[in-house]
Amino acid sequence: MDILWFLPTHGDGRYLGTTEGARAVDLAYLRQIAQAADSLGYYGVLLPTGRSCQDAWIAAATMIPVTERLRFLVALRPGVTSPTTAARMTSTFDALSNGRLLLNVVTGGDPGESEGDGIFLSHDERYAATAEFLAIYKRVLAGESVDYEGKHLKVRGGKLLYPPVQKPHPPLYIGGSSPPAHAVAARDVDVYLTWGEPPDAVAAKLADVRRRAEEHGRKVRFGLRVHVIVRETARAAWEAADDLISRLDDTAISAAQNAFASFESEGQRRMSALHNGRRDRLEVSPNLWAGVGLVRGGAGTALVGDPDTVAARMREYADLGIDTFILSGYPHLEEAYRVAELLFPRLPITVRPRTVEHNVTGPFGEIIALRYAPGTLRAAAASTQPPSPAPDAE
Template sequence: MTPEFHLTLPVERRRAAALPPLPDFVTDLRPSDAAGPYERLARVGRAAELAGLDGVLAPFDPAGQDPLVVAGGLLRGSRHTRVTAEFHPGIATPVYAAKLSASLQRFSGDRFDWRLTVDLDPQTARAQGDFLEGAERYARAEEFLTVAKGVWSQEDYDFQGSFYEVLGGGLLFPLSGRAFPRVQLSGLSAEALALSARHGDVHVFGLDDDLDSGIAALRELSLETGREPVYGLRLPVLAREDDIEARRDALRLWIRRGGAREAFPEPDPCTALWPGFGTVGLTGSHEDGPAAGFHEPGLVGSYGRVADAVRGHLDRGVSVFFLEVEPHLEETYRLGEHLLPLLAKEKHHAG
């Protein structure tokens, strides 16, 4: 399996308070960066394509821009990059999601993928108008994917389930005949793994998941369905010329995002694992302790050490990597210039 490297796009952070007023002598009130919110994302998307990444992910942001809209713009502005939109099944009917996606596939040459987020935390789910809980979420996701694939591939498609009902549906010309989006799923619960065994094309794990057990469980379930997804990994990365420089910039990131210097966790010198990625509360309050919210593990180290860690995950069965970097534009170019060339041999041999 040829390894793939995708970039996770940024979401806009909410500001805790208004910026302080400017001094009276400032007469030019235009922002220093005249680019709008889409242009900033487009720059990162162009950087990902120039850097040689296989794709980008527009993540689900409950309070931010719609990932399907972002994906459409990025597909229009690129020639080769795959674009994944992350959304939850409650956003629309599966018939409408299929029609929208078939349009994007037609306009982009079949470069559009889905990532379904099934388990939202209850507060976020209710804010989105979704009041399903527990196993019902996975039952709805099952029906959502079943119906979407049904109307995509069949004429006069009928379906009657607990959440959706379709009578005489189906995509016709000019939307018919396109490749169905690759479906990315995640989760370690029995329901999540079963859904992925039946419908997933890529199952995405995190570094804090029990990767080996998850892959083994999903492979066993896949024997019953006759299909097996490939395995993906969310991977925050901070790579530099040497470990000392990487450690220094990890400390800068830690402090810039609200961490206390004395609480800085050292990157593991052998594995390059660092537990300090993530986000602190944007209010600036740290009543829960220094750097509360930094719970996301990732890789910090030299380009060679990070490349070795990626190779280790390839040996465990992972073939799709969703890289997370910050700041996005500069770090994306670093990936293309310094890290990806070290992994080019793996892509060449796998191809």
């Protein structure tokens, strides 16, 4: 499994829908999360896109010099950026990060936001424009000089002088639940992403994309974007889920659901339909909780439970073909540690936490009584030998 985390450039906190306990989106906090994800063994981080967020490309670029292995899943915005400009941005980021760029193709689902960015295309037209964008973009990154004239885009002599590190281009991801989204995924991208729906619904979407890809002689990988609330016990996890939305009032929920109803995103419609704004029907599948989606757009479900249960649910999705999991939790700094510590030992993850050498606590824990390294007392008792004191701690 490739396990990615989330860089919350639209804000963070302990509770949804309130300023209580909220955290500022600043360089220091984002750096803490990125460095934690890097050291804990996350494959990468997803950065959101849109006017509610700080710019994903600039935010990700500031994290390049403060991380070592971490990859950055950054949005490509057909219609907002030209394909040749996007190709130059891609090659520059990929080179300066030494091949740590991943690309999330986002067509946009909020008509108001799209119009604010100068895009006045219908839902299906946006996907048609995306297909044209990718046709130009991928050829330019592959080193071709491109002449192209389509319904939405026209390029003459498009080319790139500095190629990306990853060949022929960094991996392309895309989400979307509509037939046009599935068509683009099957023909043009490497990884198709779905938000966290019940397994049967996810299986149906994956089967459709897989079938379409086979018609093009291609294979597509699959990923799941979902929040996680994992605790040592199931009871503690469900209490944490309830606590996350404990500051929400009905006015906030109603306003959010009314806003989501204006979106053209089929994925957002499916997220909202899981709960219809009701607090009394939030567990929509075993351990899949839709409370986040009461006020948060996009991914609105969370896997909730003890470590063994959450890991088992993730393996159920893996059995459907999911090999990439993009996780998040509130607040993102603390939950990055909690998820890594509780779930990673139970999952076949691609990247492992960075090893810490020359550390007597090896690598976690405080010296007991300023004398004994954690774990040595029990081992010594079993062997009837007194433990050796640790080096002077102070």
